[in-house]
Each structure stands twice: as C-alpha cells, then as structure tokens.
Amino acid sequence: MDTPTPEVQTMPLGLYDVVQLAILGAGFALLAYVVYSWNSKDEVSARYRPSVLAGLSLAAVAMVAYLILYLDWDTGFRLEGDVHVPNEEARTTLGTRYIDWSITVPLLTVELLAVCSIAGAAARRLRFTTMAAAFLMIVTGYMGSQVLSQGRDATALVVWGLISTAFFVYLYVALIGAVRVSLPTMGTEAAASLRNATIVLLSSFGVYPLVYAVPVFVDVTPAWFTAMQVGYSAADVIAKVGFGVLTHKVAKLRTAEDVAAGRDTHPESVWSSNVHKSDAVLPELARVSPAVLAALRAEGAVRDRR
Numbered sequence: 001m002d003t004p005t006p007e008v009q010t011m012p013l014g015l016y017d018v019v020q021l022a023i024l025g026a027g028f029a030l031l032a033y034v035v036y037s038w039n040s041k042d043e044v045s046a047r048y049r050p051s052v053l054a055g056l057s058l059a060a061v062a063m064v065a066y067l068i069l070y071l072d073w074d075t076g077f078r079l080e081g082d083v084h085v086p087n088e089e090a091r092t093t094l095g096t097r098y099i100d101w102s103i104t105v106p107l108l109t110v111e112l113l114a115v116c117s118i119a120g121a122a123a124r125r126l127r128f129t130t131m132a133a134a135f136l137m138i139v140t141g142y143m144g145s146q147v148l149s150q151g152r153d154a155t156a157l158v159v160w161g162l163i164s165t166a167f168f169v170y171l172y173v174a175l176i177g178a179v180r181v182s183l184p185t186m187g188t189e190a191a192a193s194l195r196n197a198t199i200v201l202l203s204s205f206g207v208y209p210l211v212y213a214v215p216v217f218v219d220v221t222p223a224w225f226t227a228m229q230v231g232y233s234a235a236d237v238i239a240k241v242g243f244g245v246l247t248h249k250v251a252k253l254r255t256a257e258d259v260a261a262g263r264d265t266h267p268e269s270v271w272s273s274n275v276h277k278s279d280a281v282l283p284e285l286a287r288v289s290p291a292v293l294a295a296l297r298a299e300g301a302v303r304d305r306r
Helices: 013-043 049-075 087-114 120-151 155-187 188-212 222-260 289-304
Strands: 075-081 083-086 268-272 277-279
Touching: 013 049, 013 083, 013 222, 049 075, 049 087, 049 222, 087 120, 087 155, 087 222, 120 155, 120 188, 120 289, 155 188, 188 222, 222 268, 222 277
Parallel strands: none
Antiparallel strands: 075 083, 268 277
C-alpha cells in the first residue's frame, strides 16, 4: 500500500509552530557549538585536533543546512484561515536533511576515530571504509524516502531501508571495534568519556531509522509529520552537539595525558571541568632540528661580533 508523502501535509497552526521551533532550536544549538568549537580548537594538541576540526566542519555544514531548512519551511506553506497549506517548495523540507547528512554523518565517524588510538595504515583504511559506509547509508535511505515513487511506495521504503541498514550495521561494528581497542590505551577518565561519546553517537544514530520507518507503518498525518521533524532535529543536536562536546573532552584529556607522560608538548595548561589536568610545556630548544639550531647559533655569533 502506498503511503502519503510526509512533506505534503496541511499543517494546523500549532503543529506548524512546533516544527518551526524545532528547526530554529536545532539551528541555534549548532551555531552555539560552531562558536564554542572554533574558540576552543587550540585547547587540544595537534595529534587530536583533526577531531575538533571535523566537529567544527560538520556543525558549520549542519547550521547552513538548518538555515536552508528554515527557509524551506517558511516558504513551503501559505496560511489559509487556521491551517498552513503546502506548496511546491514544501517537498524539500526532508530532502534538505539528506543533503546535510550525506556530508555530516561521514564527518562524525572522522571525529570519533581521530580520538581513538588506531594509527597509520589501519587508521586510514578504517576512516575510508566508515566514511564510505556512512555516505552509502544516507544515499540508500534517500532513494527510498525521496526518489522512488516520491517516497510513497512502502515496498521501496522497506527495500532501500534494509540496504541502508546493512551499512548502518557495519558502522556500528567498525566504530565499536575501534573504541574497544582504544580504551585500554588511555586513562580512566578519558576512557569513560570516549565510551560515553560512543554511546551518545550510536544511540542518536538509532533514532533516524525509526523515524524513516514511520511512513511504512502508519498513514502520515500532520501529527506524525511533526513528530518526524522534531525527532530528526533532536537527533541532529544530540549527534552533532552533544557528541561533539564529549569528543572535545576526550581530546583534551588525551592531550593532558600525552603532556604528563612526556610524549608531547602543549603551549598552555589543560583544564577539564575546572580541573587542572596538565601544565603548559613548550618544546625544548634541543628538540629543534639540527639545521635550524645551527642557523640560530650562527646568527648569534654574528651578532656577538658586531
């Protein structure tokens, strides 16, 4: 049985406002995280900074997507009496999300793996496969939700949903495996934060297929469509902002561990939750390359002769 296209719903005033609130709330949360992430990126060492930069990039992309989504929602309906009637632009109020996810979900895997302990060729291989799986998970879901029969065919939704689920399962297995290998290599607090970040990310991932499956089991009413939009917005905030804050904490704690163990230096002290974790340690002059050190000494000798 064909299902109605979720986006083309005549929305009562209250439900329309709830969706608008969810979109705006998620957009503002992402904006706040972009500002936070940009101003705190130097709190972590170069080893873990790719995680922060991945989080910053995906939050910026998602923030722009939510701006577009808000414009889609605002212009996709016209007020007629006590209801908002959809027009031709209302169709994009779900499609825009898939464009966002096709970029941000692969970056979420980069953000997590960058604070894990897997390195070298194994890290590059795992990063490539998880990014590819994340992208294909979104694209195959998009085929069922938006492309085939305009998202009205329950069979297409199920088939492409199952294909997407295969990539979904691989992501779970690969990311959990990477985290389990990494936990014994770090301190107790960092390990706990990494475990929490993984739980938050994978739990939020579980929301998307549940919302995707709504048109398979029910006729999508305005109330159901509102629930879908709110669910997607809430999951985006949890996956991008909540997870990002936790991975940033892991990156800071691992930076402090490396400094305390003498494996790395960091130009400023590291604090987490108002607790001092490590002092600032600058590189020693002896660690400068011999060529640079010789040049500095030669320059000093010339100045002394003058």
